[in-house]
Amino acid sequence: MTGPLVRPRRLRSTAAMRSLVREHTLRPADLVLPMFVREGASEDRPITSMPGVVQHTMGSLVRAATEAIERGVGGVMLFGVPEHKDATGSGATDPDGILNRALARLRAELGDATVLMADLCLDEFTDHGHCGVLDDRGRVDNDATLLRYREMALAQAEAGAHLLGPSGMMDGQVAEVRDALDAAGHLEVAIYAYTAKYASAFYGPFREAVGSSLQGDRRTYQQDPANGREALRELALDVDEGADLVMVKPGLPYLDVLQEVAAASPVPVGAYQVSGEYAMIEAAGANGWVDRDRTILESLLAFRRAGATTVLTYYASEVAGWYRDGLPAPLREFR
Numbered sequence: 637m638t639g640p641l642v643r644p645r646r647l648r649s650t651a652a653m654r655s656l657v658r659e660h661t662l663r664p665a666d667l668v669l670p671m672f673v674r675e676g677a678s679e680d681r682p683i684t685s686m687p688g689v690v691q692h693t694m695g696s697l698v699r700a701a702t703e704a705i706e707r708g709v710g711g712v713m714l715f716g717v718p719e720h721k722d723a724t725g726s727g728a729t730d731p732d733g734i735l736n737r738a739l740a741r742l743r744a745e746l747g748d749a750t751v752l753m754a755d756l757c758l759d760e761f762t763d764h765g766h767c768g769v770l771d772d773r774g775r776v777d778n779d780a781t782l783l784r785y786r787e788m789a790l791a792q793a794e795a796g797a798h799l800l801g802p803s804g805m806m807d808g809q810v811a812e813v814r815d816a817l818d819a820a821g822h823l824e825v826a827i828y829a830y831t832a833k834y835a836s837a838f839y840g841p842f843r844e845a846v847g848s849s850l851q852g853d854r855r856t857y858q859q860d861p862a863n864g865r866e867a868l869r870e871l872a873l874d875v876d877e878g879a880d881l882v883m884v885k886p887g888l889p890y891l892d893v894l895q896e897v898a899a900a901s902p903v904p905v906g907a908y909q910v911s912g913e914y915a916m917i918e919a920a921g922a923n924g925w926v927d928r929d930r931t932i933l934e935s936l937l938a939f940r941r942a943g944a945t946t947v948l949t950y951y952a953s954e955v956a957g958w959y960r961d962g963l964p965a966p967l968r969e970f971r
Contacts, residue, residue: 651969660940662933664708664956668753668906668948673697674717675734685841686911687918689950691717697738698745700953707956711751713801713948714738718761724769725761729787733761736795743796753828754797756788756813757804765851767804776857781806786816793822801883803830805857814878828906829879832867832893834859838886838912867893868900875903881946886910888935891942898943906946907939914950929958929967 647657674681674691681691692700701712716735718727727733735754742752758781759767768781785802792800800817802809810829817825835858859866867884874882882901884894885908898905917935921928932951939947949955958967 654969660937662936662940662955664952664959665710666940666945666947667709667936667952667956668711668713668751668946669701669704669709669952670713670715670908670948670950671697671701672715672717673734673738675719683841685915686950687922688954689914694738694741698741701742701750702745704953704956705746705750707953707960709750709952709956710946711753711799712742713753713755714742715755716760721761721763723763724784725758728758728761729784729791731791731795733791735760736791739792739795739797748798751798752796753799753801754792754795756785756792756800756802758784758788759804767854767857768806776806778806778808778857782808782812785809786812789813789816789825790820790822793817793820793825797825799826799828799881801828801830803833803885805830805833805854805859808877810874810879811877826880827878828881828883829874830885831870831874831879831882832859832884832890832897834861834886834890836861836886836889836910836912838889838910841911841915861889864893864896867897871897871901875901879903881906883908883948884944886913887939887947888913891938894939894942894944904945905943906948907942907944909935909939909947909949909951911950929964933967 648654672691673694677691677693680693680696683689683691704712714735716733716738718734739752739754757767759765764770766776768776769784771777789800800813802813810827813827835853835855871882881904883906884890884897887907887909894907917928917931920926921931932955936947936949
């Protein structure tokens with residue numbers, strides 16, 4: 637061997653050296669906090685499979701969202717939990733429905749101090765639990781569902797959402813939402829497309845969080861977990877239809893997909909650390925099997941390393957608080 641011996645460990649020798657050459661960092665502004673608000677609730681309802689996460693009352697929603705924004709979180713994504721459901725999810729488009737009332741309340745309280753996001757899907761509002769309208773054979777009717785998504789987009793925009801997240805995986809959903817928004821003059825409202833949303837087992841705790849009525853599964857419209865290249869086809873379609881941001885969901889089990897989408901996307905790319913990922917970290921941490929706090933930060937850095945500019949995570953407010961208050965010594969390497 638000629639020349640000096642290359643020793644990569646030289647760049648790992650001290651905390652200061654590691655900080656100097658660190659390739660990826662994490663900021664509170666990179667994080668988005670998903671939040672659940674329950675209609676008619678007089679007190680917060682804990683979600684048993686997601687320790688520390690609750691279905692908020694309107695009052696506690698405002699307080700928790702305000703705290704998250706004060707800590708520097710980049711945005712909040714709202715999900716509504718209605719008292720009553722029906723076949724077409726009428727509560728999703730009712731101005732007095734829980735999600736639209738919550739959007740209006742937060743927009744009045746927070747203005748443009750944060751990015752107020754809304755989940756645009758019917759599953760929380762339908763008595764059958766599917767993301768769209770069913771035909772007479774019990775199958776999701778793609779085109780009939782798109783009409784409902786148009787109505788839902790207008791209701792959310794008029795309630796004050798800055799950004800809409802069409803998450804139902806209907807063909808053509810981004811184009812229909814964009815057209816509806818533009819035709820109504822909501823040119824400034826952006827679309828965060830759930831571009832690669834997989835039919836995943838990791839959504840289990842979320843079903844409890846939104847009081848899902850689903851019977852069966854969503855495999856006929858969400859992506860097959862075995863497929864990767866399909867996500868790039870969905871990316872091309874969503875961008876062509878007008879998506880301003882795109883998302884991969886779930887997160888950690890699909891880092892390979894996230895990396896490929898991030899490499900190909902002309903728009904910002906995000907990832908959703910879903911309920912099952914959260915629940916696993918919490919369970920392992922509670923049992924002492926992993927260092928909970930380090931595992932949280934390491935998992936979030938994994939998304940950044942794979943190319944995500946934004947991460948939706950139930951840890952957003954907590955982590956932002958750590959950064960605001962100064963990370964404790966064992967976590968400082970995650971700055």
